[in-house]
Amino acid sequence: MDRPRIAIFDTTLRDGEQSPGCSMNVQEKLRLAQQLDRLGVDVIEAGFPIASDGDFEAVQRIAASVRRPIIAGLARACAGDVDRAWQALQGAARPRIHVFLATSDIHLKYKLRITRERCLEQARDAVRHAKSLFPKSVCADVEFSPEDATRTDIPFLCQVVEAVIAAGATTVNIPDTVGYTMPEEYGQLIRTLHEKVAGIEKATISTHCHNDLGLAVANSLAGVHHGARQVECTINGIGERAGNASLEEIVMAMRVRPDRYPYETAVASEQLYPSSQMLAEITRVPVQPNKAITGRNAFAHEAGIHQDGILKNPLTYEIMTPQSVGVPDSRLVLGKHSGRHALALRCEQLGHPFERRELDEVYRKFVVLADRIKKVQDSHLLELIHDVASGNASNGEGAPSQGKKLPPAAAVTLARPVSAAANCNEAHPAHLSGSAGQTTLMIPFTDRHSEQHREQEEYLWGV
Numbered sequence: 001m002d003r004p005r006i007a008i009f010d011t012t013l014r015d016g017e018q019s020p021g022c023s024m025n026v027q028e029k030l031r032l033a034q035q036l037d038r039l040g041v042d043v044i045e046a047g048f049p050i051a052s053d054g055d056f057e058a059v060q061r062i063a064a065s066v067r068r069p070i071i072a073g074l075a076r077a078c079a080g081d082v083d084r085a086w087q088a089l090q091g092a093a094r095p096r097i098h099v100f101l102a103t104s105d106i107h108l109k110y111k112l113r114i115t116r117e118r119c120l121e122q123a124r125d126a127v128r129h130a131k132s133l134f135p136k137s138v139c140a141d142v143e144f145s146p147e148d149a150t151r152t153d154i155p156f157l158c159q160v161v162e163a164v165i166a167a168g169a170t171t172v173n174i175p176d177t178v179g180y181t182m183p184e185e186y187g188q189l190i191r192t193l194h195e196k197v198a199g200i201e202k203a204t205i206s207t208h209c210h211n212d213l214g215l216a217v218a219n220s221l222a223g224v225h226h227g228a229r230q231v232e233c234t235i236n237g238i239g240e241r242a243g244n245a246s247l248e249e250i251v252m253a254m255r256v257r258p259d260r261y262p263y264e265t266a267v268a269s270e271q272l273y274p275s276s277q278m279l280a281e282i283t284r285v286p287v288q289p290n291k292a293i294t295g296r297n298a299f300a301h302e303a304g305i306h307q308d309g310i311l312k313n314p315l316t317y318e319i320m321t322p323q324s325v326g327v328p329d330s331r332l333v334l335g336k337h338s339g340r341h342a343l344a345l346r347c348e349q350l351g352h353p354f355e356r357r358e359l360d361e362v363y364r365k366f367v368v369l370a371d372r373i374k375k376v377q378d379s380h381l382l383e384l385i386h387d388v389a390s391g392n393a394s395n396g397e398g399a400p401s402q403g404k405k406l407p408p409a410a411a412v413t414l415a416r417p418v419s420a421a422a423n424c425n426e427a428h429p430a431h432l433s434g435s436a437g438q439t440t441l442m443i444p445f446t447d448r449h450s451e452q453h454r455e456q457e458e459y460l461w462g463v
Protein backbone atom coordinates (compact mmCIF):
# COMPACT_ATOMS: atom_id res chain seq x y z
CA MET A 1 0.00 0.00 0.00
CA ASP A 2 1.32 3.41 -0.95
CA ARG A 3 1.53 5.70 1.99
CA PRO A 4 1.05 9.45 1.52
CA ARG A 5 4.35 11.25 1.35
CA ILE A 6 5.00 14.03 3.89
CA ALA A 7 7.42 16.76 2.84
CA ILE A 8 9.89 17.75 5.53
CA PHE A 9 10.52 21.50 5.48
CA ASP A 10 13.50 22.27 7.67
CA THR A 11 13.67 25.77 9.11
CA THR A 12 16.64 25.29 11.44
CA LEU A 13 18.55 27.92 9.45
CA ARG A 14 15.73 30.48 9.60
CA ASP A 15 13.30 30.04 12.52
CA GLY A 16 15.86 28.03 14.48
CA GLU A 17 18.66 30.45 13.85
CA GLN A 18 16.43 33.34 15.00
CA SER A 19 16.38 32.00 18.54
CA PRO A 20 18.70 33.64 21.04
CA GLY A 21 22.08 31.95 21.27
CA CYS A 22 21.68 30.02 18.01
CA SER A 23 23.04 32.47 15.47
CA MET A 24 25.30 30.96 12.83
CA ASN A 25 27.67 32.56 10.37
CA VAL A 26 27.48 31.92 6.64
CA GLN A 27 30.09 29.17 6.68
CA GLU A 28 28.32 27.36 9.50
CA LYS A 29 24.97 27.64 7.77
CA LEU A 30 26.44 26.21 4.60
CA ARG A 31 27.91 23.27 6.50
CA LEU A 32 24.59 22.55 8.20
CA ALA A 33 22.69 22.89 4.91
CA GLN A 34 24.94 20.23 3.40
CA GLN A 35 24.14 17.97 6.34
CA LEU A 36 20.39 18.65 5.90
CA ASP A 37 20.83 17.57 2.30
CA ARG A 38 22.41 14.30 3.47
CA LEU A 39 19.57 13.93 5.94
CA GLY A 40 17.13 14.01 3.03
CA VAL A 41 14.88 16.94 3.92
CA ASP A 42 12.66 18.16 1.07
CA VAL A 43 12.93 21.89 1.71
CA ILE A 44 15.61 23.96 3.43
CA GLU A 45 14.49 27.39 4.54
CA ALA A 46 17.89 29.01 4.30
CA GLY A 47 17.09 32.44 5.72
CA PHE A 48 15.29 35.74 5.54
CA PRO A 49 17.21 37.60 2.83
CA ILE A 50 16.05 41.14 3.59
CA ALA A 51 16.78 40.78 7.31
CA SER A 52 20.51 41.27 6.91
CA ASP A 53 23.34 41.02 4.41
CA GLY A 54 24.52 37.91 6.25
CA ASP A 55 21.16 36.23 5.76
CA PHE A 56 21.11 37.23 2.11
CA GLU A 57 24.58 35.81 1.54
CA ALA A 58 23.72 32.58 3.37
CA VAL A 59 20.65 32.01 1.21
CA GLN A 60 22.63 32.84 -1.91
CA ARG A 61 25.50 30.50 -1.10
CA ILE A 62 23.28 27.63 0.00
CA ALA A 63 21.17 28.07 -3.15
CA ALA A 64 24.30 27.87 -5.26
CA SER A 65 25.77 24.78 -3.66
CA VAL A 66 22.94 22.62 -2.29
CA ARG A 67 21.11 21.42 -5.37
CA ARG A 68 18.76 18.59 -4.47
CA PRO A 69 16.31 20.08 -1.95
CA ILE A 70 14.10 23.09 -2.57
CA ILE A 71 15.74 26.19 -1.09
CA ALA A 72 13.29 28.66 0.43
CA GLY A 73 13.82 32.31 1.31
CA LEU A 74 11.41 34.12 3.65
CA ALA A 75 9.80 37.46 2.83
CA ARG A 76 7.20 39.71 4.39
CA ALA A 77 4.24 40.42 2.16
CA CYS A 78 5.68 43.40 0.31
CA ALA A 79 7.45 43.78 -3.01
CA GLY A 80 10.80 44.83 -1.53
CA ASP A 81 11.08 41.71 0.61
CA VAL A 82 9.89 39.40 -2.13
CA ASP A 83 12.32 40.88 -4.65
CA ARG A 84 15.21 40.55 -2.22
CA ALA A 85 14.33 36.91 -1.52
CA TRP A 86 14.11 36.19 -5.23
CA GLN A 87 17.48 37.87 -5.79
CA ALA A 88 19.10 35.66 -3.13
CA LEU A 89 17.54 32.57 -4.71
CA GLN A 90 18.79 33.30 -8.22
CA GLY A 91 21.31 30.48 -8.28
CA ALA A 92 18.96 27.86 -6.81
CA ALA A 93 18.11 24.72 -8.71
CA ARG A 94 14.67 24.70 -7.04
CA PRO A 95 13.82 28.09 -5.49
CA ARG A 96 10.82 28.78 -3.28
CA ILE A 97 9.64 32.19 -2.12
CA HIS A 98 7.96 31.99 1.28
CA VAL A 99 5.72 35.01 1.94
CA PHE A 100 4.12 35.66 5.31
CA LEU A 101 1.61 38.11 6.70
CA ALA A 102 -0.17 38.04 10.05
CA THR A 103 -3.92 37.47 9.90
CA SER A 104 -5.09 37.41 13.54
CA ASP A 105 -6.98 40.46 14.76
CA ILE A 106 -4.49 41.03 17.55
CA HIS A 107 -1.60 41.22 15.06
CA LEU A 108 -3.58 43.27 12.55
CA LYS A 109 -4.65 45.77 15.17
CA TYR A 110 -1.54 46.18 17.29
CA LYS A 111 1.38 45.14 15.11
CA LEU A 112 0.46 45.89 11.52
CA ARG A 113 -2.31 48.45 12.13
CA ILE A 114 -4.23 47.39 9.07
CA THR A 115 -7.78 46.18 8.47
CA ARG A 116 -8.74 42.65 7.44
CA GLU A 117 -9.56 43.94 3.95
CA ARG A 118 -6.12 45.46 3.59
CA CYS A 119 -4.54 42.28 4.90
CA LEU A 120 -6.35 40.17 2.33
CA GLU A 121 -5.31 42.50 -0.46
CA GLN A 122 -1.69 42.64 0.67
CA ALA A 123 -1.42 38.85 0.93
CA ARG A 124 -2.90 38.36 -2.52
CA ASP A 125 -0.69 41.05 -4.10
CA ALA A 126 2.49 39.68 -2.54
CA VAL A 127 1.78 36.12 -3.71
CA ARG A 128 0.94 37.38 -7.20
CA HIS A 129 4.14 39.37 -7.29
CA ALA A 130 6.23 36.41 -6.11
CA LYS A 131 4.62 34.19 -8.73
CA SER A 132 5.32 36.73 -11.47
CA LEU A 133 9.07 36.55 -10.80
CA PHE A 134 9.37 32.90 -11.85
CA PRO A 135 10.09 32.29 -15.52
CA LYS A 136 7.00 31.21 -17.42
CA SER A 137 8.61 27.88 -18.29
CA VAL A 138 8.76 26.67 -14.68
CA CYS A 139 6.03 26.07 -12.16
CA ALA A 140 6.26 28.92 -9.64
CA ASP A 141 6.92 27.63 -6.12
CA VAL A 142 5.35 30.13 -3.74
CA GLU A 143 4.45 29.42 -0.14
CA PHE A 144 2.20 31.64 1.93
CA SER A 145 1.96 31.70 5.74
CA PRO A 146 -0.85 33.52 7.56
CA GLU A 147 1.14 34.30 10.68
CA ASP A 148 -0.66 33.55 13.95
CA ALA A 149 -3.16 31.45 11.99
CA THR A 150 -4.30 29.55 15.07
CA ARG A 151 -5.56 32.75 16.69
CA THR A 152 -7.16 34.01 13.48
CA ASP A 153 -10.92 34.13 13.02
CA ILE A 154 -11.56 30.91 11.10
CA PRO A 155 -13.88 32.27 8.37
CA PHE A 156 -11.35 35.05 7.71
CA LEU A 157 -8.50 32.52 7.62
CA CYS A 158 -10.45 30.49 5.04
CA GLN A 159 -10.92 33.65 2.99
CA VAL A 160 -7.19 34.44 3.06
CA VAL A 161 -6.18 30.87 2.19
CA GLU A 162 -8.62 30.82 -0.71
CA ALA A 163 -7.34 34.18 -1.99
CA VAL A 164 -3.65 33.25 -1.89
CA ILE A 165 -4.26 29.91 -3.62
CA ALA A 166 -6.22 31.72 -6.33
CA ALA A 167 -3.26 34.13 -6.61
CA GLY A 168 -0.88 31.22 -7.19
CA ALA A 169 0.38 29.96 -3.81
CA THR A 170 1.38 26.30 -4.19
CA THR A 171 1.89 25.68 -0.46
CA VAL A 172 -0.14 27.23 2.35
CA ASN A 173 1.39 26.93 5.77
CA ILE A 174 -0.76 27.23 8.92
CA PRO A 175 1.53 28.54 11.66
CA ASP A 176 0.79 28.16 15.32
CA THR A 177 3.14 31.08 15.78
CA VAL A 178 2.66 31.42 19.52
CA GLY A 179 2.38 27.74 20.44
CA TYR A 180 -1.19 28.14 21.63
CA THR A 181 -3.17 25.43 19.89
CA MET A 182 -4.08 21.92 21.07
CA PRO A 183 -3.79 18.76 18.97
CA GLU A 184 -7.52 18.12 18.37
CA GLU A 185 -8.12 21.80 17.73
CA TYR A 186 -5.27 22.11 15.25
CA GLY A 187 -6.29 18.92 13.44
CA GLN A 188 -9.83 20.26 13.23
CA LEU A 189 -8.55 23.54 11.78
CA ILE A 190 -6.66 21.73 9.01
CA ARG A 191 -9.77 19.68 8.29
CA THR A 192 -11.98 22.78 8.20
CA LEU A 193 -9.67 24.38 5.64
CA HIS A 194 -9.94 21.27 3.47
CA GLU A 195 -13.73 21.37 3.75
CA LYS A 196 -14.35 25.09 3.35
CA VAL A 197 -11.68 26.50 1.03
CA ALA A 198 -12.43 26.39 -2.68
CA GLY A 199 -9.40 25.26 -4.69
CA ILE A 200 -7.55 23.85 -1.65
CA GLU A 201 -6.57 20.77 -3.67
CA LYS A 202 -4.27 23.00 -5.75
CA ALA A 203 -2.00 23.65 -2.77
CA THR A 204 -0.10 21.61 -0.22
CA ILE A 205 -1.16 22.40 3.33
CA SER A 206 1.68 22.68 5.80
CA THR A 207 2.08 22.73 9.58
CA HIS A 208 4.37 25.04 11.51
CA CYS A 209 3.98 24.56 15.26
CA HIS A 210 5.77 26.16 18.17
CA ASN A 211 6.42 24.41 21.42
CA ASP A 212 5.32 26.87 24.10
CA LEU A 213 3.07 24.26 25.70
CA GLY A 214 5.26 21.33 24.70
CA LEU A 215 2.76 20.32 22.00
CA ALA A 216 4.55 21.26 18.78
CA VAL A 217 5.16 17.67 17.68
CA ALA A 218 1.70 16.45 18.76
CA ASN A 219 0.05 19.37 16.95
CA SER A 220 2.07 18.75 13.78
CA LEU A 221 1.11 15.07 13.78
CA ALA A 222 -2.54 16.01 14.30
CA GLY A 223 -2.23 18.34 11.30
CA VAL A 224 -0.80 15.53 9.18
CA HIS A 225 -3.54 13.20 10.31
CA HIS A 226 -6.12 15.70 9.05
CA GLY A 227 -4.56 16.31 5.67
CA ALA A 228 -1.40 18.44 5.97
CA ARG A 229 1.32 17.11 3.66
CA GLN A 230 4.25 19.28 4.68
CA VAL A 231 5.69 19.69 8.16
CA GLU A 232 7.90 22.60 9.12
CA CYS A 233 10.35 21.69 11.84
CA THR A 234 13.90 22.10 13.10
CA ILE A 235 16.78 19.94 14.24
CA ASN A 236 16.71 19.55 18.03
CA GLY A 237 13.49 21.57 17.98
CA ILE A 238 15.36 24.85 18.20
CA GLY A 239 13.44 28.04 17.42
CA GLU A 240 11.76 31.09 18.84
CA ARG A 241 11.09 30.88 22.60
CA ALA A 242 10.34 27.22 23.44
CA GLY A 243 11.26 26.20 19.91
CA ASN A 244 9.67 24.60 16.87
CA ALA A 245 8.46 21.06 16.31
CA SER A 246 11.46 18.76 16.45
CA LEU A 247 12.28 17.17 13.10
CA GLU A 248 13.70 13.98 14.58
CA GLU A 249 10.65 13.40 16.76
CA ILE A 250 8.19 13.90 13.90
CA VAL A 251 10.10 11.60 11.58
CA MET A 252 10.58 8.83 14.13
CA ALA A 253 6.99 9.01 15.40
CA MET A 254 5.86 8.19 11.87
CA ARG A 255 8.50 5.53 11.45
CA VAL A 256 7.93 3.77 14.77
CA ARG A 257 4.10 3.98 14.63
CA PRO A 258 3.07 3.49 10.98
CA ASP A 259 -0.09 1.85 12.31
CA ARG A 260 -1.18 5.25 13.63
CA TYR A 261 0.70 7.51 11.21
CA PRO A 262 0.89 5.68 7.89
CA TYR A 263 3.00 8.27 6.08
CA GLU A 264 6.39 8.31 4.40
CA THR A 265 9.19 10.85 4.57
CA ALA A 266 12.41 10.84 2.57
CA VAL A 267 14.54 11.36 5.68
CA ALA A 268 17.54 9.08 6.13
CA SER A 269 16.95 8.45 9.82
CA GLU A 270 20.52 7.33 10.52
CA GLN A 271 21.55 10.92 9.76
CA LEU A 272 19.37 12.31 12.59
CA TYR A 273 21.96 12.01 15.35
CA PRO A 274 24.82 13.36 13.21
CA SER A 275 22.64 16.35 12.27
CA SER A 276 21.73 16.97 15.91
CA GLN A 277 25.37 16.76 16.96
CA MET A 278 26.51 19.08 14.21
CA LEU A 279 23.95 21.71 15.19
CA ALA A 280 24.89 21.47 18.87
CA GLU A 281 28.54 21.79 17.98
CA ILE A 282 28.03 24.78 15.69
CA THR A 283 25.75 26.73 18.05
CA ARG A 284 27.36 25.37 21.22
CA VAL A 285 23.84 24.93 22.54
CA PRO A 286 23.83 21.44 24.06
CA VAL A 287 21.03 18.96 23.48
CA GLN A 288 19.10 18.33 26.70
CA PRO A 289 20.16 14.87 27.98
CA ASN A 290 16.63 13.45 28.00
CA LYS A 291 15.72 14.90 24.57
CA ALA A 292 13.75 12.31 22.62
CA ILE A 293 15.72 10.57 19.85
CA THR A 294 18.93 12.59 20.04
CA GLY A 295 19.56 13.24 23.77
CA ARG A 296 22.52 11.63 25.50
CA ASN A 297 20.19 9.50 27.62
CA ALA A 298 17.68 8.62 24.89
CA PHE A 299 19.15 5.12 24.62
CA ALA A 300 20.84 4.81 28.01
CA HIS A 301 19.65 2.15 30.41
CA GLU A 302 20.77 2.35 33.98
CA ALA A 303 18.21 0.53 36.08
CA GLY A 304 19.31 -3.07 36.65
CA ILE A 305 16.01 -4.56 35.58
CA HIS A 306 16.11 -2.57 32.34
CA GLN A 307 19.71 -3.54 31.65
CA ASP A 308 18.85 -7.15 32.19
CA GLY A 309 15.93 -6.91 29.78
CA ILE A 310 17.94 -5.08 27.13
CA LEU A 311 20.68 -7.71 27.26
CA LYS A 312 18.13 -10.50 26.82
CA ASN A 313 16.25 -8.70 24.06
CA PRO A 314 16.53 -4.97 23.19
CA LEU A 315 12.83 -4.88 22.29
CA THR A 316 12.00 -5.17 25.99
CA TYR A 317 12.84 -1.52 26.55
CA GLU A 318 13.68 -0.06 23.14
CA ILE A 319 11.06 0.95 20.59
CA MET A 320 13.73 1.74 17.99
CA THR A 321 17.40 0.88 17.76
CA PRO A 322 20.04 3.52 18.45
CA GLN A 323 21.58 2.60 15.08
CA SER A 324 18.37 3.50 13.26
CA VAL A 325 18.82 7.14 14.24
CA GLY A 326 22.60 7.13 13.91
CA VAL A 327 23.50 7.00 17.60
CA PRO A 328 27.00 5.53 17.83
CA ASP A 329 27.25 2.05 19.21
CA SER A 330 28.55 2.69 22.70
CA ARG A 331 30.16 -0.74 22.76
CA LEU A 332 32.48 0.43 20.01
CA VAL A 333 35.35 1.90 22.01
CA LEU A 334 37.85 4.01 20.16
CA GLY A 335 41.40 3.31 21.23
CA LYS A 336 44.82 2.86 19.72
CA HIS A 337 43.85 -0.43 18.15
CA SER A 338 40.93 1.09 16.31
CA GLY A 339 41.16 1.25 12.57
CA ARG A 340 40.52 3.98 10.09
CA HIS A 341 37.12 2.57 9.31
CA ALA A 342 35.85 2.76 12.89
CA LEU A 343 37.27 6.25 13.19
CA ALA A 344 35.61 7.35 9.93
CA LEU A 345 32.28 5.96 11.11
CA ARG A 346 32.44 7.71 14.48
CA CYS A 347 33.45 11.01 12.83
CA GLU A 348 30.46 10.71 10.53
CA GLN A 349 28.16 9.94 13.45
CA LEU A 350 29.41 13.10 15.11
CA GLY A 351 28.48 15.11 12.04
CA HIS A 352 31.85 15.15 10.29
CA PRO A 353 31.92 13.02 7.17
CA PHE A 354 35.51 13.22 5.92
CA GLU A 355 37.12 12.81 2.54
CA ARG A 356 40.07 10.44 2.39
CA ARG A 357 42.76 13.11 2.75
CA GLU A 358 41.16 14.82 5.73
CA LEU A 359 40.58 11.47 7.35
CA ASP A 360 44.27 10.62 7.03
CA GLU A 361 45.10 13.76 8.93
CA VAL A 362 42.53 13.06 11.65
CA TYR A 363 43.73 9.47 11.88
CA ARG A 364 47.35 10.49 12.28
CA LYS A 365 46.50 12.76 15.22
CA PHE A 366 44.09 10.21 16.62
CA VAL A 367 46.77 7.52 16.82
CA VAL A 368 49.13 9.84 18.67
CA LEU A 369 46.38 10.76 21.12
CA ALA A 370 45.09 7.21 21.59
CA ASP A 371 48.56 6.09 22.45
CA ARG A 372 48.53 8.47 25.39
CA ILE A 373 45.00 8.39 26.75
CA LYS A 374 43.87 4.82 25.97
CA LYS A 375 40.18 5.55 25.43
CA VAL A 376 39.30 8.39 23.11
CA GLN A 377 35.97 9.95 24.04
CA ASP A 378 33.70 11.73 21.56
CA SER A 379 34.61 15.05 23.13
CA HIS A 380 38.33 14.40 22.53
CA LEU A 381 37.62 13.40 18.99
CA LEU A 382 35.57 16.53 18.34
CA GLU A 383 38.37 18.69 19.58
CA LEU A 384 40.83 16.91 17.38
CA ILE A 385 38.49 17.24 14.40
CA HIS A 386 38.15 20.91 15.10
CA ASP A 387 41.92 21.28 15.17
CA VAL A 388 42.22 19.60 11.81
CA ALA A 389 39.33 21.55 10.31
CA SER A 390 40.71 24.88 11.46
CA GLY A 391 44.23 23.98 10.35
CA ASN A 392 45.36 24.36 13.94
CA ALA A 393 48.99 23.48 14.42
CA SER A 394 48.11 21.26 17.38
CA ASN A 395 49.72 17.91 16.83
CA GLY A 396 47.46 15.97 19.14
CA GLU A 397 50.30 15.25 21.47
CA GLY A 398 48.96 17.17 24.42
CA ALA A 399 46.11 15.74 26.41
CA PRO A 400 42.89 17.30 25.20
CA SER A 401 42.69 20.76 26.64
CA GLN A 402 39.58 21.98 28.41
CA GLY A 403 39.62 25.47 27.02
CA LYS A 404 38.54 24.86 23.46
CA LYS A 405 35.09 24.85 22.01
CA LEU A 406 34.15 21.36 22.95
CA PRO A 407 30.48 20.64 22.72
CA PRO A 408 29.39 20.64 26.34
CA ALA A 409 29.20 17.10 27.60
CA ALA A 410 26.92 17.44 30.57
CA ALA A 411 25.68 19.99 33.08
CA VAL A 412 25.17 23.52 31.98
CA THR A 413 25.61 26.30 34.47
CA LEU A 414 24.92 29.81 33.40
CA ALA A 415 27.21 32.26 35.09
CA ARG A 416 24.64 34.96 34.51
CA PRO A 417 21.46 34.91 32.51
CA VAL A 418 22.24 34.77 28.83
CA SER A 419 20.80 37.91 27.34
CA ALA A 420 18.56 37.68 24.33
CA ALA A 421 21.37 39.41 22.56
CA ALA A 422 24.09 36.90 23.42
CA ASN A 423 25.35 35.46 20.21
CA CYS A 424 27.29 32.31 20.82
CA ASN A 425 28.30 32.13 17.24
CA GLU A 426 31.14 34.54 17.92
CA ALA A 427 34.08 32.80 19.49
CA HIS A 428 33.97 32.55 22.50
CA PRO A 429 31.59 33.96 25.01
CA ALA A 430 31.43 30.38 26.16
CA HIS A 431 34.11 29.17 28.46
CA LEU A 432 34.37 25.53 29.20
CA SER A 433 35.70 24.00 32.31
CA GLY A 434 35.57 20.69 34.11
CA SER A 435 36.43 17.19 33.05
CA ALA A 436 35.11 15.48 29.96
CA GLY A 437 32.22 13.69 31.62
CA GLN A 438 31.20 16.66 33.70
CA THR A 439 31.71 19.77 31.71
CA THR A 440 30.33 23.06 32.90
CA LEU A 441 29.53 25.66 30.33
CA MET A 442 29.99 29.16 31.64
CA ILE A 443 28.40 31.82 29.53
CA PRO A 444 29.37 35.30 30.61
CA PHE A 445 26.78 37.98 30.20
CA THR A 446 27.35 39.97 27.06
CA ASP A 447 25.45 42.52 25.11
CA ARG A 448 27.92 43.03 22.34
CA HIS A 449 25.44 41.82 19.77
CA SER A 450 22.46 43.69 21.06
CA GLU A 451 22.75 46.21 18.29
CA GLN A 452 22.55 43.59 15.59
CA HIS A 453 19.53 42.08 17.28
CA ARG A 454 17.81 45.41 17.74
CA GLU A 455 18.24 46.02 14.06
CA GLN A 456 16.47 42.78 13.28
CA GLU A 457 13.88 43.02 16.00
CA GLU A 458 10.95 43.59 13.72
CA TYR A 459 11.86 40.52 11.76
CA LEU A 460 12.02 38.30 14.78
CA TRP A 461 8.33 37.80 14.52
CA GLY A 462 8.69 35.51 11.55
CA VAL A 463 5.99 32.86 11.50
Ligand SMILES: [Zn+2]
Binds near residue numbers: 175177240462463
Ligand atom coordinates in the same frame (compact mmCIF):
# COMPACT_ATOMS: atom_id res chain seq x y z
ZN1 LIG B 1 8.01 29.92 13.63
